[in-house]
Each structure stands twice: as C-alpha cells, then as structure tokens.
Amino acid sequence: MKKKKTGIMQKGIVLVMCLVALLSLASCGSYKEVRSVDDLEGSRIGVQLGTTGDTYASDYEGDDAGTVIERYNKGNDAVQALKQKKIDAVIIDEQPALAFVEKNKDLKILDEEFAVEDYAICISKNNTELKKKINSALAELKADGTFDSIAANYTGNDDEKGKTPYVAKNIERPNGTLVAATNAAFKPYEYYDNGKMTGFDVDMIQAVCDILGMNLKMEDMEFDSIIAAVQSGKADVGVAGITVTEDRLKNIDFTDSYTTSKQMIIVKDPDAASVGGSISEKFNDNFVKDSRWEYLIKGLGNTLLITLFAIIIGIVLGFLIAIVRTNHDKNGGLTILNAICKVYLTIVRGTPVMVQLLIIYYVIFASVNTSKILVAVIAFGLNSAAYVAEVVRSGIMAVDNGQFEAGRSLGLNYSQTMKSIILPQAVKNILPALGNEFISLLKETSISGYIGLMDLTKGGDIIRSITYEPFMPLIAVAIIYLVIVMILSYGVGRLERRLKKNER
C-alpha cells in the first residue's frame, strides 16, 4: 500500500511540473508598437467582448492592413494578454483603463482618446414604469450631491478617492428587490474588494434602491450576458458601465445617461522597467493579502457541491434510462419511454454542456429566480445522466446473456434478474468508465462561471482580475483540480479492487 501511495505522489509532482513548464513557455508573436490611433491599423487589438470598444475596433477588422481583433470576456484578460505581448493594444473605457495602468506599471494610456460615449443603466423595453422611477431617482441623486460624492470616491483625483463611499441607508424596503446584472471586473465601476462587490455603479444603484425603497441584489455575470439577462427577466436592470449604442437600443431600453466615458487605448510602455516581484511577494499578493485565498475555498466548495449533486442525479437518472433502454431491447416493451430516452440522449450528447447550461439558465429558468447552484446541479446532472446511461447500458449488454437466462429459468422475473444478477455484474464492469465520467464532470463544472456562479475556476479568475497576474491563480486552481481528481481516481481504484476480490 505504502509503495503505491508514493507512486501516486510522484506522478502528481511530475504532472504539476509539466503543467508549470507548459504555462511558462514564453508566448512568441510579432509585437507591434502602437503609438497613436493611426498605428492601430495592422495591429492586434484586444477588446472586451460586447463592449463599445469591441464595436469600434470591429471597424478595423478585415482591413487590408491585417488588423486582428481579439475579444476577451473580461477587460482583465485583455490587459493580461497585452502584458504578455500577445496583443499590441487594448481599447477599453477610460476609468478601467486608468485602474489597469495604475496597477500595472509596464502599461500606459495613449494621450489621444479613441471615442467619447455615454453610460446608462439598461432596462427592459416594457418596463417603462421602473425606468421612470430610476430616472427620477438619478435626478434626485444628482440634485442632492450624492452622485458627485460617489463619483469623487471612485473617479475623482487622488485626494478625493476612497474618501466618500456610499453607505446603504438603514430604511424600510417595502417595494421588493431590484436585481441588477453586472460584470464585476471593471474597476472602478464594479469590482471585488475584500470579497465584496463594490464600485461606482454598485454604489449608485444602491443609492437608487434606497430612494425607491427596494432591496438590491447584484448578479455578477459575463459582460456579454448582461443585456440578455435583462431582456429575459433574469435581471431587472444592467449596471455595468454600459454605453448607449444604436445596436443596443434595438433590443433594450436605457435610462438617462449618468456619466460619460472615453474609450482609451492601453499599450505597453516601452520605457517602463520590467516589473516583477519575488515569488513570495506574488504569493502574498495573490492569496494572503485581503484573505484572497477565500475566493478559492468558496469556489472549491461550490464546485464540490455541484459535482456531488450532479453525480447523484447522473447516477439515478442514468440507471433509470439504461434500464428502460435495455428493457426495450430485450422485451420490446416501453416503446414510448424508450423513444423519449433516445431523444434525450441524442440531444444531450449532441450539444455542448456549456450551451445546455446557458439554455437551462437563460431559457428554461428564464422567469424564475432560481439559485444558480441549483441550475448548475440540474444542468450537469442532466448532462451526466446521458453519459452514465450509455455506460450502464453497455455494461448490462456486456453481461453474458446466459446469466440472464439462468436467472429467468430459475423463476426470477425480469426485474429480479436485473437487480440480483445482471446489475451487480454490470456495475463492476463499468466502474472505471463511471469513475472517468465523474472526473470529467468535475472538470466540466469549471464553466459554471458563465452563469455568474463562483466555482473554483471563477474564484481563481476573480483573484486574477484583482492582481492582474495570471500565473499563480491559474496554477493554484489547476493544482486543486488535479488533487481532487487524484483523490477521486484513488477512491474509484480502491472500490474496484474491493469488488474484484469477490471473484477470486
């Protein structure tokens, strides 16, 4: 036993080292220095997917100069790519640009602004009532100076910053809950600080809720999902430094603009000395400071929770489907149920789990306010059931038909034969395949972030969005997944050996 254990440890260490080596391979590419707006032609431009920066930059796409647009889910990702010279410039809103450059001494903002635009709160087209209320609340905030105080706290000069955060009023809130969708990786408008979401937009919408007498619930999601969430009723409003554009107005309504912003260009500062810190400094910055490791722990908790319950759904439903299918194959009955199962298997196995997750969240549970964990459990459980069903079915089919005949000839009926003779043998045969299925399920849950759920991957992403440092959070997340997978494999292996003992 002891020998085996060290074997697994060594294997793990080698794997981690390979991973690190792969990740640290320098990314090579032809870097082009961008000094002005004119230089953008022919360069590689990074933008945040679905932002106006994306819209503007898209005009360059496909031109003769060979401009390439790289679209990232978060501004942070674009900035990280720029730092590693994977791209030449990032077009992004002014305030986040300032925040990024402040944090990253090797970047600078070009003096020349790219475009000027208005920010507003987006709201469903048929919600004019709420729009009116928010507009009047915004007007009130501007009139009584609250708005300026919030603005100064986040976008003011160095003397003003951080002095006047808005504090939610302690009042009665009889008018329900306002669900506000945002993308909390857009400092200073919305971002995580000490595990809490904060920022210009967050304070502003809180102030609006205080006036309207409503509770506020912030939903963190990908930026390009916000408008869809508001349209589908998942959220009442979108507050994420959203620019009013012609295209967006076709789908969604906006309140009055609350501030203006400029689209700026961030490039690498050729004069900056190369930045870096010791490993212990980086470790401290990524995990220890402000208890940032808690993002990983909380995310890990959610990942395990989702995986566990999805496995339970997968096993129960998967076995049921497999039994219906084999019963049909062997006895010819259950035609309708079998047909339903077949359609289910075809759809689930024929579409990506990510799309299924989004459909369940945005379409099936569109109008219901369901817990995201529950949505993820259902999505991954339903997905897993399809694969479990086929694994179980193949396991049942692999049991010699003579076993079945022996059971039936003794007078056991179909289900008794199945339960006492066939399934125990089938389960033993399929255990490795089932173990693999659950290992991939665990890893698949890493897409939960797409519905704004903070799983382990998303937890690492949040740290990354605070520290602008991809290496440590990503490696940490990878190692945690790896360790859990190794524990799972070990458990399955033990179970397998225990069942094998029965035979010899």
Add this chain to the structure above:
Amino acid sequence: MSDNQNFNNNVLIEVKDLHKAFGDHEVLKGINTTISKGEVVAIIGPSGCGKSTFLRSLNMLEVPTSGSVLFEGVDITDKSVDINKTRQKIGMVFQQFNLFPNMTVKENIMLAPVKLQIMGSEDAEAKAEELLARIGLADKAEMYPDQLSGGQKQRIAIARSLAMNPDVMLFDEPTSALDPEMVGEVLSLMKDLAKSGMTMVVVTHEMGFAREVASRVLFINDGTIQEENAPEAFFADPKNPRLKDFLSKVL
C-alpha cells in the same frame, strides 16, 4: 429399465404442433410429444436440427411461433399464465453452466429460493449444504465459480436447479463444454438423479448416456421428431434412414 416403455398416465408435459421460426428461418416444424413423470427423455440429432430450440421452448426461453406446450395441464404459451411460477418447477442446466461469477457457490444455490421467498435464508443455506454434500462438493461452498473446474461448475449448476425442488429438469448439452476427463462426473450425477426418479429431458451427444440412462430417445431432424423409441430398439434397430446415417457417424 425396460418397464419404462409402458407410459403411465401421469403426463407432465404435452407438446402440440410446436412451431418456431427465427425470421424467415423455420427451426421447429410441428413437434408433438408427451413427457410423463419419471421419464428420462434423451434428445439427439445433428447440429442445427432444432433440438436445443425445442428444449428451450419447454420453459419459454424461446417463445414458440405457434402450437402449445402444456405443463401439468396448463398451456404455458398463453400470455396470461405466470411463466415465472411455472419456471420455478422446471429446472434448467446450460451447456455453459451460467453460474453467477460474482457469488460464491453457496450464494449461487441459495439465490433463487431466497429471492422468490420459497425458503428463509437459513433453510436455503441448509438446503445448499445438503445439495453440495450430495454432489460431493461440500468443501467448495465458499468458493467462487472461477476457482472451480468445468465439471465442478456443471455439478453446482445442477445443484442450483435442484434447490428449487423442480418437477422436471431440462439439460441443454450439459457435457459439451467440458474437457473429456470431466464428462464422467457430470454424467454420473445425472445418472443418480435419474435413479432418484427425477423427470429429465436431456439434449445430448453422449450416446452412451442415452442408451444407458434414458427411458426414451427422440431423434429430431429438420425441425420434426423423426423417430422415437426405447433406447434398446432405438439404437439396435433404427428405421429412419437419416437416423441410420446419423448413428453410423456418431457411434
């Protein structure tokens, strides 16, 4: 055994105009016969003649296309008959033994009586031990089938059927998958069984067994019974030219 020629009226199984087709291929083309209590019927015939299919029709492991099988006077081809109840009275032994590999020898024998609530598990255990003693394998009770020889496996398969106290035992080529040196132990157990008065229907290639133990021998060819007789007459004086031809090849 010559007095077995006189059929008593104690009919156990009656087969009437039994047909079975797999798709377009007709395997059984009208079988008629009657099996009485205490009879040992050996069925011989060339490969693919339908003798196994006929045997498997007797407990509905193969569902006939037409015709009827009356077991103790009840037509078991009728869908309203609870076939599971009937099968409890019809033991079956397979060419490939079909022991349950994930259970010990004792568990194999106890499974059906306990699951079907015919015996409590203590009674079933006593029964299993008694049967194992009878077949001379009492020391193998806690072993798994994969640890046993073919002959031992088949004897345990027979014990497993006997645990249900069947009225008749069907044997589907019980020695065909065995190494030659193990055929004897299985045949001798079957002989003992026959002596104890068990009704048996045996599909076999062991002509010696048919001649020595059977009370009647059936020759099935091309989906019908072409000759049936007491063993002495059957082997000494075959009438059907196909049977003559067949016997000349196997004897």
